[in-house]
Amino acid sequence: MKLILLAAPGAGKGTQAEKLSANFGIPQISTGAILRKNIADGTELGVTAKSYIDGGKLVPDDVMIGIVTERLKEDDCKNGFILDGFPRTLAQAEALDKSDVVIDKVLTIEVDDAKIIERLSGRLECKGCGTTFHKLYRVPAKEGVCDNCGGELITRADDKPETIKNRLDVYHTQTEPLKDYYKAQGKLAVAYGQEKIEDTTAEVLAALK
Ligand code: AP5
Ligand code: MG
Numbered sequence: 001m002k003l004i005l006l007a008a009p010g011a012g013k014g015t016q017a018e019k020l021s022a023n024f025g026i027p028q029i030s031t032g033a034i035l036r037k038n039i040a041d042g043t044e045l046g047v048t049a050k051s052y053i054d055g056g057k058l059v060p061d062d063v064m065i066g067i068v069t070e071r072l073k074e075d076d077c078k079n080g081f082i083l084d085g086f087p088r089t090l091a092q093a094e095a096l097d098k099s100d101v102v103i104d105k106v107l108t109i110e111v112d113d114a115k116i117i118e119r120l121s122g123r124l125e126c127k128g129c130g131t132t133f134h135k136l137y138r139v140p141a142k143e144g145v146c147d148n149c150g151g152e153l154i155t156r157a158d159d160k161p162e163t164i165k166n167r168l169d170v171y172h173t174q175t176e177p178l179k180d181y182y183k184a185q186g187k188l189a190v191a192y193g194q195e196k197i198e199d200t201t202a203e204v205l206a207a208l209k
Protein backbone atom coordinates (compact mmCIF):
# COMPACT_ATOMS: atom_id res chain seq x y z
CA MET A 1 0.00 0.00 0.00
CA LYS A 2 1.55 3.26 -1.18
CA LEU A 3 -0.66 5.86 0.37
CA ILE A 4 -0.82 9.64 0.54
CA LEU A 5 -2.70 11.40 3.35
CA LEU A 6 -3.91 14.69 1.93
CA ALA A 7 -5.81 16.74 4.50
CA ALA A 8 -5.87 20.07 6.30
CA PRO A 9 -3.59 20.87 9.22
CA GLY A 10 -5.12 19.27 12.30
CA ALA A 11 -7.44 17.00 10.32
CA GLY A 12 -5.75 14.00 11.93
CA LYS A 13 -3.17 12.93 9.35
CA GLY A 14 -0.57 12.13 11.99
CA THR A 15 -3.07 10.47 14.32
CA GLN A 16 -4.48 8.20 11.61
CA ALA A 17 -1.08 7.54 9.98
CA GLU A 18 0.09 6.10 13.30
CA LYS A 19 -2.87 3.63 13.26
CA LEU A 20 -2.46 2.75 9.58
CA SER A 21 1.28 2.23 10.00
CA ALA A 22 0.63 -0.32 12.77
CA ASN A 23 -2.25 -1.89 10.83
CA PHE A 24 -0.42 -2.36 7.52
CA GLY A 25 3.16 -2.67 8.86
CA ILE A 26 4.45 0.16 6.66
CA PRO A 27 6.29 3.34 7.69
CA GLN A 28 4.68 6.72 8.28
CA ILE A 29 6.66 9.43 6.54
CA SER A 30 5.72 12.78 8.03
CA THR A 31 7.48 15.62 6.25
CA GLY A 32 6.56 17.97 9.11
CA ALA A 33 8.20 15.59 11.62
CA ILE A 34 11.35 15.35 9.46
CA LEU A 35 11.58 19.14 9.37
CA ARG A 36 10.95 19.52 13.13
CA LYS A 37 13.67 16.96 13.86
CA ASN A 38 16.08 19.01 11.74
CA ILE A 39 15.08 22.18 13.59
CA ALA A 40 15.67 20.46 16.94
CA ASP A 41 19.07 19.17 15.75
CA GLY A 42 20.04 22.61 14.41
CA THR A 43 20.90 21.35 10.92
CA GLU A 44 21.20 23.64 7.88
CA LEU A 45 17.85 22.32 6.64
CA GLY A 46 16.34 23.02 10.07
CA VAL A 47 17.53 26.64 10.02
CA THR A 48 16.03 27.15 6.53
CA ALA A 49 12.77 25.37 7.38
CA LYS A 50 12.15 27.17 10.69
CA SER A 51 11.34 30.57 9.18
CA TYR A 52 8.76 29.03 6.85
CA ILE A 53 7.16 26.75 9.45
CA ASP A 54 6.93 29.45 12.12
CA GLY A 55 5.05 31.66 9.67
CA GLY A 56 2.72 28.84 8.61
CA LYS A 57 4.16 28.94 5.06
CA LEU A 58 5.32 26.05 2.90
CA VAL A 59 8.99 25.11 2.69
CA PRO A 60 10.15 25.49 -0.97
CA ASP A 61 9.22 22.66 -3.35
CA ASP A 62 12.77 21.76 -4.42
CA VAL A 63 13.79 21.21 -0.78
CA MET A 64 10.76 19.01 -0.03
CA ILE A 65 10.96 17.01 -3.25
CA GLY A 66 14.63 16.24 -2.51
CA ILE A 67 13.88 15.07 1.04
CA VAL A 68 10.99 12.79 0.05
CA THR A 69 12.68 11.33 -3.03
CA GLU A 70 15.64 10.26 -0.89
CA ARG A 71 13.46 8.94 1.94
CA LEU A 72 11.37 6.75 -0.38
CA LYS A 73 14.53 5.00 -1.60
CA GLU A 74 15.15 3.54 1.86
CA ASP A 75 14.62 -0.18 2.42
CA ASP A 76 11.64 0.12 4.77
CA CYS A 77 9.57 1.68 1.95
CA LYS A 78 9.81 -1.39 -0.29
CA ASN A 79 6.45 -2.84 0.76
CA GLY A 80 4.67 0.47 0.98
CA PHE A 81 4.50 3.68 2.97
CA ILE A 82 2.19 6.41 4.21
CA LEU A 83 3.10 9.91 3.08
CA ASP A 84 1.81 12.28 5.78
CA GLY A 85 2.11 15.87 4.55
CA PHE A 86 3.49 15.37 1.02
CA PRO A 87 2.66 16.41 -1.68
CA ARG A 88 1.24 19.79 -0.73
CA THR A 89 1.55 21.63 -4.06
CA LEU A 90 0.95 20.77 -7.70
CA ALA A 91 4.73 20.88 -8.34
CA GLN A 92 5.30 18.29 -5.58
CA ALA A 93 2.54 16.01 -6.94
CA GLU A 94 3.95 16.24 -10.46
CA ALA A 95 7.47 15.49 -9.22
CA LEU A 96 6.16 12.36 -7.48
CA ASP A 97 4.36 11.28 -10.65
CA LYS A 98 7.56 11.75 -12.66
CA SER A 99 9.55 9.55 -10.25
CA ASP A 100 9.30 5.76 -10.44
CA VAL A 101 7.02 5.64 -7.38
CA VAL A 102 3.44 4.57 -8.16
CA ILE A 103 0.91 5.75 -5.59
CA ASP A 104 -2.06 3.41 -4.96
CA LYS A 105 -4.43 5.70 -3.08
CA VAL A 106 -4.77 9.24 -1.82
CA LEU A 107 -6.88 9.57 1.29
CA THR A 108 -8.42 12.83 2.39
CA ILE A 109 -10.00 13.36 5.81
CA GLU A 110 -12.65 16.08 5.78
CA VAL A 111 -12.88 18.26 8.90
CA ASP A 112 -14.25 21.80 8.99
CA ASP A 113 -12.04 24.76 9.88
CA ALA A 114 -13.75 25.55 13.21
CA LYS A 115 -13.10 22.01 14.45
CA ILE A 116 -9.51 22.20 13.25
CA ILE A 117 -8.85 25.35 15.27
CA GLU A 118 -10.24 23.64 18.37
CA ARG A 119 -8.08 20.58 17.79
CA LEU A 120 -4.83 22.40 17.11
CA SER A 121 -5.35 24.73 20.08
CA GLY A 122 -5.43 21.70 22.41
CA ARG A 123 -2.76 19.58 20.76
CA LEU A 124 0.29 18.31 22.64
CA GLU A 125 3.24 16.66 20.91
CA CYS A 126 6.03 14.50 22.32
CA LYS A 127 9.42 16.20 22.05
CA GLY A 128 11.05 12.76 21.82
CA CYS A 129 9.02 10.54 19.47
CA GLY A 130 6.53 13.02 17.99
CA THR A 131 3.40 11.14 19.13
CA THR A 132 0.43 13.49 19.23
CA PHE A 133 -1.95 13.93 22.16
CA HIS A 134 -4.79 16.33 22.92
CA LYS A 135 -5.82 18.08 26.15
CA LEU A 136 -9.41 16.78 25.75
CA TYR A 137 -9.50 14.13 22.99
CA ARG A 138 -6.37 12.09 23.61
CA VAL A 139 -5.31 12.72 27.16
CA PRO A 140 -1.96 11.21 28.20
CA ALA A 141 -2.03 8.85 31.22
CA LYS A 142 0.34 11.19 33.10
CA GLU A 143 0.10 14.95 32.53
CA GLY A 144 2.93 16.31 30.37
CA VAL A 145 4.45 12.85 29.74
CA CYS A 146 4.30 10.76 26.53
CA ASP A 147 2.54 7.37 26.96
CA ASN A 148 4.74 5.96 24.22
CA CYS A 149 8.32 6.92 25.23
CA GLY A 150 8.10 8.93 28.47
CA GLY A 151 9.23 12.10 26.64
CA GLU A 152 8.10 15.63 27.46
CA LEU A 153 4.84 16.87 25.86
CA ILE A 154 4.99 20.35 24.36
CA THR A 155 2.82 22.70 22.29
CA ARG A 156 4.10 22.98 18.70
CA ALA A 157 5.51 26.40 17.78
CA ASP A 158 3.15 26.61 14.77
CA ASP A 159 0.00 25.95 16.83
CA LYS A 160 -0.43 29.65 17.72
CA PRO A 161 -3.82 31.09 16.58
CA GLU A 162 -2.38 33.43 13.91
CA THR A 163 -0.14 30.68 12.48
CA ILE A 164 -3.02 28.18 12.42
CA LYS A 165 -4.97 30.69 10.31
CA ASN A 166 -2.07 31.04 7.85
CA ARG A 167 -1.70 27.26 7.61
CA LEU A 168 -5.40 26.85 6.84
CA ASP A 169 -5.21 29.56 4.15
CA VAL A 170 -2.19 27.83 2.58
CA TYR A 171 -4.00 24.48 2.67
CA HIS A 172 -7.14 25.81 0.96
CA THR A 173 -5.25 27.67 -1.77
CA GLN A 174 -2.25 25.41 -2.50
CA THR A 175 -2.95 21.88 -1.25
CA GLU A 176 -6.70 21.31 -1.44
CA PRO A 177 -6.74 21.59 -5.29
CA LEU A 178 -4.71 18.34 -5.31
CA LYS A 179 -7.91 16.50 -4.40
CA ASP A 180 -9.13 17.15 -7.97
CA TYR A 181 -5.73 16.19 -9.36
CA TYR A 182 -5.93 12.74 -7.74
CA LYS A 183 -9.67 12.38 -8.34
CA ALA A 184 -8.92 12.69 -12.06
CA GLN A 185 -6.43 9.81 -11.64
CA GLY A 186 -9.15 7.72 -9.90
CA LYS A 187 -7.09 7.51 -6.71
CA LEU A 188 -8.97 9.73 -4.27
CA ALA A 189 -10.67 8.15 -1.23
CA VAL A 190 -12.66 10.35 1.15
CA ALA A 191 -13.16 9.85 4.90
CA TYR A 192 -15.13 12.17 7.17
CA GLY A 193 -13.49 13.13 10.46
CA GLN A 194 -15.49 12.01 13.49
CA GLU A 195 -15.66 13.25 17.08
CA LYS A 196 -13.69 10.26 18.33
CA ILE A 197 -10.29 9.22 17.00
CA GLU A 198 -11.28 5.51 16.82
CA ASP A 199 -14.46 6.36 14.87
CA THR A 200 -12.33 8.27 12.37
CA THR A 201 -10.03 5.24 12.06
CA ALA A 202 -13.06 3.08 11.21
CA GLU A 203 -14.07 5.65 8.52
CA VAL A 204 -10.53 5.69 7.16
CA LEU A 205 -10.29 1.89 6.94
CA ALA A 206 -13.69 1.72 5.22
CA ALA A 207 -12.65 4.42 2.72
CA LEU A 208 -9.49 2.46 1.87
CA LYS A 209 -11.29 -0.85 1.17
P1 AP5 B 1 2.90 19.15 9.31
O1 AP5 B 1 3.64 18.69 10.50
O2 AP5 B 1 2.55 18.18 8.25
O3 AP5 B 1 1.62 19.91 9.82
P2 AP5 B 1 0.13 20.06 9.21
O4 AP5 B 1 -0.11 19.61 7.84
O5 AP5 B 1 -0.20 21.46 9.50
O6 AP5 B 1 -0.67 19.02 9.98
P3 AP5 B 1 -0.64 18.75 11.52
O7 AP5 B 1 0.50 17.87 11.88
O8 AP5 B 1 -0.75 20.07 12.25
O9 AP5 B 1 -2.02 18.02 11.73
P4 AP5 B 1 -2.43 16.52 11.50
O10 AP5 B 1 -3.36 16.44 10.34
O11 AP5 B 1 -1.25 15.61 11.52
O12 AP5 B 1 -3.33 16.32 12.80
P5 AP5 B 1 -3.03 15.51 14.15
O13 AP5 B 1 -3.13 14.05 13.91
O14 AP5 B 1 -1.83 16.03 14.84
O15 AP5 B 1 3.72 20.34 8.63
C1 AP5 B 1 4.19 21.42 9.41
C2 AP5 B 1 4.85 22.46 8.52
O16 AP5 B 1 5.98 21.87 7.84
C3 AP5 B 1 3.99 23.02 7.39
O17 AP5 B 1 3.18 24.09 7.83
C4 AP5 B 1 5.06 23.47 6.39
O18 AP5 B 1 5.64 24.69 6.78
C5 AP5 B 1 6.12 22.38 6.51
N1 AP5 B 1 5.92 21.27 5.55
C6 AP5 B 1 5.62 19.96 5.84
N2 AP5 B 1 5.47 19.25 4.72
C7 AP5 B 1 5.69 20.11 3.67
C8 AP5 B 1 5.66 19.97 2.26
N3 AP5 B 1 5.37 18.80 1.68
N4 AP5 B 1 5.89 21.08 1.52
C9 AP5 B 1 6.18 22.26 2.08
N5 AP5 B 1 6.22 22.47 3.41
C10 AP5 B 1 5.99 21.40 4.20
O19 AP5 B 1 -4.35 15.91 14.99
C11 AP5 B 1 -4.52 17.24 15.50
C12 AP5 B 1 -5.04 17.18 16.95
O20 AP5 B 1 -6.37 16.71 16.95
C13 AP5 B 1 -4.26 16.25 17.89
O21 AP5 B 1 -4.17 16.84 19.15
C14 AP5 B 1 -5.10 14.96 17.91
O22 AP5 B 1 -4.96 14.26 19.15
C15 AP5 B 1 -6.51 15.52 17.74
N6 AP5 B 1 -7.39 14.65 16.98
C16 AP5 B 1 -7.09 13.96 15.85
N7 AP5 B 1 -8.17 13.28 15.39
C17 AP5 B 1 -9.18 13.57 16.26
C18 AP5 B 1 -10.56 13.20 16.33
N8 AP5 B 1 -11.12 12.38 15.40
N9 AP5 B 1 -11.29 13.69 17.33
C19 AP5 B 1 -10.75 14.51 18.25
N10 AP5 B 1 -9.47 14.88 18.24
C20 AP5 B 1 -8.69 14.43 17.26
MG1 MG C 1 0.84 15.89 11.68
